Amino acid sequence: MDVVLGNLPTIFALIATGIFAGLLAGLLGVGGGIVIVPVLFFLFQSFDVSAQSAMLIATATSLATIVPTSLSSINSHYNKGNVDLSLLKSWGLYILIGVIIGSLLVTEYGGQWLSSLFGVIASLSALNMLFRVRQSTVADSLPGKFGQRVIASLIGFFSAMVGIGGGTFSVPILTAYRYPAHKAVGTAAGIGLIISLPAAITMLTFGVTPSDAPFGTYGLVNLLGFVCIVPLTVIFAPMGAKLASIMDANLLKRVFAVVLLITGLRMLAQLFI
Template sequence: MDFIVNHLQTILVLAASGVFAGILAGLLGVGGGIVIVPVLFFLFQGFGVSAESAMLVATATSLATIIPTSVSAIRSHRAKGNVDETLLKRWAGFIFVGVLLGSSLVTQVDGRWLAMLFGIIATLSALNMLFRTAKSALFSQLPAMKWQGVMATSTGFFSAMVGIGGGTISVPLLTLFNYPAHKAVGSAAAIGLIISVPGALTMLVLGNTPTDAPVGTIGLINVIGFVCIVPLTVMFAPVGAALASKLDAAKLKKVFACVLLFTGLRMLGQFVL
């Protein structure tokens, strides 16, 4: 009880980020990691953690939270027939290799490089949401298997590096090749599970806890953050899905894209400027 009282502010902010991530995931179809990573990154710095350490812990903790939320999302998308099992069988091995490479590298590199990489991915993702239309496919179909292998490996590698579930990268990448958007989103939930399990375990086992890491950190995963975020993300994702049928999700997505663009540029500016 004393622990809860002493860290009440932290717990409340973490819980709020779980609610926010869950609603956005259900409302806009964006992965929770794209929300959770920057929230944790700035939150931990507010508690005196260095930016480098904050990014390492935010990345690993975000991956851990994606595990249960992906399981919940997979069930929902599979019930609607939107999970492409054939694509997953082709991509799973490549994604796994990319994740192992990316998550192992996270345990070795300076957190500032991860923050800059996240800033770049968030900025590109925001620009994609703002300016790309549903009919802007550049190719008529997916490329040959060797190039799909490159796509899958890259998705696993970069997603693990910045603590996101893969949808941020895989959905726009697949739809570039005229892949059905609803199948891309549904399959991205399964891709998130393939990314998050080995990625989180690698950072838990191989990660060296920074000396200034926030309380409750094991390896690179902040257990308090995980416990506070996960239940509320799972609980509020259906709320977001229900709101999507009542609100103009397209306009809300544009607003979120602007916020994401600002966040990505701010993370870049913290180290570049």
């Protein structure tokens, strides 16, 4: 009981993170990782965790939370016929290879550079939201087997390193090759599971818990954060979707993009300040 009472501020903050991530996921259709990672990164630092440790734990914890949410998302999209199982089978092994390499790099050499990498990705995602007029295409169909294997490996590699489910990369890449948008989103849920499950297990098993890690951290995964965030994202995502139907979603997306851009730039600035 004393342990719980002593960590009530952390617990309440993690609960708020789950609510916030769930609402934004439903409201704007953004992946949870792109929200959870920066929130946890700054949250853990407010509890006297170093920036290096905070980024490692935020990344691993985000990946762990993506596992159950991606399972739920896969089921929903599969029932609508929007999950391309043949693409998942073709890409799965190469995504997994990228994930394992990326996860091991994080556990062995993770540091301040991770926040810089996330900052770059977050900033580019924000700029894409703000200024993209229409979806540009690079070809009328996906490249050959070798090109697809390279794409799949890179999606797994970078997603695992920054704690996101892959939709941030896979959806724009697939649609750039004139892949149907609804199938790109549904298939991205399957890609998210292929990324998050092995990455979370790797970081939980091989990650060394930092000495200044917050309460409830095992390996690099904060299990307290996992328990607080997952059920709340599931509960509040549908509420966010309902709000989207009565609010100006485009305006909200632009506001979120500005906030995400500021967050990304702030994470980059920590490298130099």
